[in-house]
Amino acid sequence: MICPPLLHGAGLFWYSSPNGRLVHTQSRRWYAGVSTAGERTAERPCGSVPGRVAKGMPAMQPSFAAVRERYVEELIEHEWYDVRTFGKKQRQEMTAPEYLVELLQHGHVTAVEMHSHTPRSDGLIEPERIGAWTRALYKKGYFRHEHLAVPLVVMVTDHDYIYTSSDLQAIPYEEGLTFLPSTEVSTEHGHVLYYGAHPEIVHTFELSQPQLSVKPGGPEFLDMVQSLEGGVAIPAHPYRETSVLRTLPGDAVAPMLVAVEILNGKTPAEQNRAAIDYARQHGLRGVGGSDAHQMSRLYSYLTLFDGPIRGLDDLVIALRQGDYFPVHGEHLRFKEG
Numbered sequence: 309m310i311c312p313p314l315l316h317g318a319g320l321f322w323y324s325s326p327n328g329r330l331v332h333t334q335s336r337r338w339y340a341g342v343s344t345a346g347e348r349t350a351e352r353p354c355g356s357v358p359g360r361v362a363k364g365m366p367a368m369q370p371s372f373a374a375v376r377e378r379y380v381e382e383l384i385e386h387e388w389y390d391v392r393t394f395g396k397k398q399r400q401e402m403t404a405p406e407y408l409v410e411l412l413q414h415g416h417v418t419a420v421e422m423h424s425h426t427p428r429s430d431g432l433i434e435p436e437r438i439g440a441w442t443r444a445l446y447k448k449g450y451f452r453h454e455h456l457a458v459p460l461v462v463m464v465t466d467h468d469y470i471y472t473s474s475d476l477q478a479i480p481y482e483e484g485l486t487f488l489p490s491t492e493v494s495t496e497h498g499h500v501l502y503y504g505a506h507p508e509i510v511h512t513f514e515l516s517q518p519q520l521s522v523k524p525g526g527p528e529f530l531d532m533v534q535s536l537e538g539g540v541a542i543p544a545h546p547y548r549e550t551s552v553l554r555t556l557p558g559d560a561v562a563p564m565l566v567a568v569e570i571l572n573g574k575t576p577a578e579q580n581r582a583a584i585d586y587a588r589q590h591g592l593r594g595v596g597g598s599d600a601h602q603m604s605r606l607y608s609y610l611t612l613f614d615g616p617i618r619g620l621d622d623l624v625i626a627l628r629q630g631d632y633f634p635v636h637g638e639h640l641r642f643k644e645g
Contacts, residue, residue, distance in 0.1 A: 372614040375411045376633040380594075388636045389570070389584060390577035394608055402638040409642065413456055418617040419610045419640060420461040423492070423501060423544065423569065423597025428518045429466035431601040438462060439482040441603050449643035450607070451484070456642055461486045461617050462606075463597070465501055468494055469518045470510060473620075488620050491515055492544055497526030498551035501569065501597075503623055504539015526552050530564040540627040541565070542595060545572040546586065547579040553586060562590040567627060571596030571634040573608030595627075596634025607637045 382405070383389060392398065411417060425431025442460065445451065451458045464471050464487060471489040479487055490503045493513065502509070509532060510516055513523050523529065533541040543561070546553040546568050552561060553568075570583040571594070587594045596609035614631040617623050626632060 369414045370411050372631050375407055380633055389580040399638050404639045404642055412458055416615055418459045418613045421607055422463050422595050422611050423465050423599045425466055425601045428469050433603050435479050439480050442482050442485050450641045453642035459484050463488050463490050465490045465492045467492050467520055470515045494523050495526040495529050497555040499544040501542045501544045506536050506538025509538050526556055534564055539624050542567050542569055544569050545575045547582040565592055567593040567595050570594035571609040573598035573605055594634055610635055
């Protein structure tokens with residue numbers, strides 16, 4: 309059985325509505341990871357083969373865009389944005405979609421943990437221990453299995469503090485694992501993930517010193533990052549009680565953004581879903597991160613990028629111009645537990 313393409317023609321996009329029906333809209337921008345104008349998906353088989361990595365299947369090279377669109381559609385359909393899917397029983401029942409595994413086998417994809425915290429702010433994750441934890445996950449089939457190995461990047465995003473690159477480079481590295489510094493800025497209107505290290509921004513907000521304090525107004529910070537082209541600013545968990553899209557008009561904030569955090573590992577399902585809907589409505593891209601404050605929650609959600617991420621500059625360019633979408637961490641486990 310062959311499913312119909314998910315989109316047809318320039319600017320015409322199909323997506324899953326809350327009632328499960330496929331509807332379409334005209335746009336030339338992004339929808340939380342859904343395809344750009346002019347892209348066309350190939351015919352695809354419905355369903356997926358049980359198990360972690362399909363065996364005996366013919367080699368395929370699916371496009372990143374087609375996989376991104378299909379995954380986001382199923383993310384909504386199956387409610388993978390619900391943090392209750394992190395329960396032991398639910399995790400055991402989840403399998404990596406076959407089409408996603410095929411992309412990872414044949415593409416050049418990097419998985420990025422976009423949101424984590426250490427004791428430099430309010431987290432309990434010692435960066436020096438992340439390598440050992442990741443190695444233990446490798447043995448369980450996360451990120452690696454047989455001939456499949458997904459490069460992994462961990463963004464350390466402490467509140468109002470940016471690690472120096474030399475601090476993170478001194479950490480013992482597990483093979484295939486990279487650490488990069490960023491921060492989560494505490495604005496008066498909510499938390500904003502800042503991926504960058506522009507000297508004026510770092511100096512103005514004293515981001516080189518560990519601290520936990522309220523910083524600038526949300527629009528002020530977003531505008532400064534945008535005007536200086538000093539990185540990328542992304543609202544974190546934007547629909548929590550004191551977050552950006554709860555405290556500011558969404559229509560006014562959208563022009564300052566390229567993406568929002570639509571999957572957050574500590575955020576209730578309805579708030580993650582609201583972020584997904586906001587991103588779709590305003591033509592914004594979506595990222596996912598665990599927001600882990602303890603090691604066991606690291607890699608709950610990640611973001612897959614089409615291409616290598618070797619440094620902070622690569623990440624910033626990819627966030628602005630590249631292709632990416634958020635994924636559930638259990639979909640990067642390629643063998644049974």
